[in-house]
Amino acid sequence: MAEDEPEQVENRYRTAMSRALPSVERRADDVAAVFDDVQAAMRQGAWTSTSHAADDFASGCATHDTAAANAGGDCVADLRARRDGEPVTVPATDSRAYWG
Numbered sequence: 318m319a320e321d322e323p324e325q326v327e328n329r330y331r332t333a334m335s336r337a338l339p340s341v342e343r344r345a346d347d348v349a350a351v352f353d354d355v356q357a358a359m360r361q362g363a364w365t366s367t368s369h370a371a372d373d374f375a376s377g378c379a380t381h382d383t384a385a386a387n388a389g390g391d392c393v394a395d396l397r398a399r400r401d402g403e404p405v406t407v408p409a410t411d412s413r414a415y416w417g
Contacts, residue, residue, distance in 0.1 A: 323408035330413035331403035334396060341396055345389030352382035 358364075359375040366372070407413045 323410050325406040326409045326414045328403055328405055328407045328411075328413045329416035331400055331405065333417050334400035334403070338393070338396060338400065342393050345393045348389035349382075349386035351385055352378050356382065 355378050356375070359371070359378065364371040364374065403413070
């Protein structure tokens with residue numbers, strides 16, 4: 318390292334994202350499963366309707382289930398991409414060296 322280059326230290330911002338990732342992944346899994354019980358109950362005939370209301374409800378749940386799973390997965394992917402875009406070390410004078 319040249320004399321005029323600042324010391325390189327841990328990027329604590331990146332480290333914080335790495336530590337948060339397992340929790341975000343678990344929560345994304347929870348979100349993806351939020352409609353599972355409703356859909357299982359509907360498949361087992363928990364609600365039938367001659368006016369198609371039950372079918373409409375089940376269809377809406379399926380749509381929201383897909384959206385929730387996609388949102389959870391997107392959140393994980395975004396956090397992982399953001400973390401992976403960060404350098405492992407930063408100059409000691411960088412604010413990411415003092416994150417948290």
